[in-house]
Amino acid sequence: MLEPLLAQAWKYDGQVTTDWDRVFARRTRRMKSSAIRELLKLTMQPDVISFAGGMPAPELFPVREFREACAYILETQPHVALQYGPTEGYPRLKELLAEKMQKYGVPAEPANVLLTNGSQQALDLIGRVFLQNGDVVITSEPTYLGAIQAWNPYGPRYVTVPMDEHGMITEKLEEALRENPKAKFIYVLPNFHNPAGITESLERRQNIVELAVRYGVFIVEDDPYGELRFEGEDITPLVVMHKENTFYLSTFSKTLAPGIRLGWLVAPEAIMTKFIQAKQGMDLHTSTFVQMIAADIMERGILRQHVKKIRQAYRERRDVMLRALEAYFPEGTTWTRPQGGLFLWVQMPEQVDADDLLRAAIEERVAFVPGHAFYPDGRGRNTMRLNFSNAQPAQIEEGIRRLGRALQRMLG
């Protein structure tokens, strides 16, 4: 029984003083607020140049097209758009996404597609259906913070594999699989890795798939940025090579707009049943209205045009950032040169602690995310992630100049 008069354990607007473990589920202890989230609050003052979030350029949102899509849908199908819909997703959008996936060689039919509230919910769904306390998740080092947050409540252990410029190092990955018989899946960010900016080469993808087959584990292929390639050729997705055992996820957040919270999960049909049941218990279904907007925008070819436009803009911003890093950052600092996406990754001299640098940077009115946030074990203290999609080119140049100055000062 809980303490009688638990009411005394906290105030309505105050602190908890009760025995947490008797009140909350054990998993609740493992929930932590994201460092990025707390930082974003700090960096919302308008005079701070922020390289911190993963936000698209707001001035490029296709606003007029959104307005047209809303008007059209509410004109022609309001009774569908505003009503309950199927858990799997709006049928026409599933068709459009299946076609899109097929273009990349993924043999997806509409029944293989589930619409989610951003790809964050797809990560949660994967955790909910597959992860048991004590399971091992194998992931790159660094890795996407949001995945760790999604999976922590399910109690897995993370085993990390270092990367070089071509992706996860094969020998280290095999070692991790050999040493962890409870490994359940390998988490791969194949294109323009968040936060590292690295793309897995074709050879590395083949190696990952071979190892997944040999050791009998799943692959989770998280691909929010694949369409934002600035140069070079598209590389075959892992799901094409290993379709039965790969769960592929992507999102409209980077290509269209994050404010609509719309992503999707691609999985074998037999497994989809379980994802759909899980999703139903979680929120019944994703907004019909939002799904219809996305379908309309895809159907009219606007998404394709828009992606072209932001690809060009983000390429320019990446180039500005790379040139500014050359100009303003001190010797002994290195960074990745991503072929697409939103982020690059900076390695600073050993003695620099990115948390200290962030404090100095905020005084200079510039922000970034300290790299340790992307290490499940909190290492990587001398690293940072820089976003180049959100700020405009002149701000990027100025922001990197300020950040270089703060870094120079710390190095003395």
Added chain:
Amino acid sequence: MLEPLLAQAWKYDGQVTTDWDRVFARRTRRMKSSAIRELLKLTMQPDVISFAGGMPAPELFPVREFREACAYILETQPHVALQYGPTEGYPRLKELLAEKMQKYGVPAEPANVLLTNGSQQALDLIGRVFLQNGDVVITSEPTYLGAIQAWNPYGPRYVTVPMDEHGMITEKLEEALRENPKAKFIYVLPNFHNPAGITESLERRQNIVELAVRYGVFIVEDDPYGELRFEGEDITPLVVMHKENTFYLSTFSKTLAPGIRLGWLVAPEAIMTKFIQAKQGMDLHTSTFVQMIAADIMERGILRQHVKKIRQAYRERRDVMLRALEAYFPEGTTWTRPQGGLFLWVQMPEQVDADDLLRAAIEERVAFVPGHAFYPDGRGRNTMRLNFSNAQPAQIEEGIRRLGRALQRMLG
């Protein structure tokens, strides 16, 4: 280690033949598709009169107002509407909801409000933060199916308390609390109960709160229909009497439109931190765009007007259904007379199995939900839930006539 070559365990578009328990999390076994969901598929043919779902009347949706809200938001604040937002929710909407709650006597500030993807997600959040394998949830009998679906993955045991026309029977509730020291919360649907159509009287509410205090358990107050009262006076919400230990949830799904998937959770600020952390891992935040539409519609007073309109329409539909039940249903059948909401509950003679009746009813082109779906233990085989919000009055009359005929034949 998972079986090597797990790929052989299923086909991309086929069946699973693998050892589920080695592949899936244990909680996945407890996920089941909702009976309603499968039924809705059957009843989507246009000639079926459906009393099955909990769908609002689509012809009453405030479509023009939605169109105006979309245009206005995309005209004035597109960069906010389409961008990432805070996990807690859009600040203005939190303010508006706090004010609305205050009108009912709930001492909520914006910091006590969390926006969710429908109230289904609020149920999931409560389960995620509080429910541990083996915890006991005390609920009415029958109870809302979606809550069971939301909580099943967390492994609670349900202890049910029968109701009479005034709500949960106090002696039985006390018995349940006394016998179940692992009880964590009492789940209460205070107004126009889904599926039973019953409203908890003020005295019963006081009893529930007294017992919750005495036995040190939380209350989950699920109130989607509170604003849809056709007659009589509003009754004080439980959260007003027991604010520190009640989690209150509601939704725009019944008052505005379910297709936007927007609900909210009200909780003490100290606990809110954990709900926000959980929500962040689940999907970062609820659609900014959708939240701004709801805020605009509230701000312009449209929600209030619209609620008045549907209250009147649903009252008429309830009356038509009650009259038709009197006219067409056989002796020995009883039903509730809800003072609001969307549903009424029918008790049929012992020998009737509602699943058999549903098969006969579908031949007559009319549908409902068999009552056992609302019993965690599958009892209640001679009961059914009837929705009166979705079908128009003439259809309701005709549908009840058909259903009465099917029932007469089964008894005959």
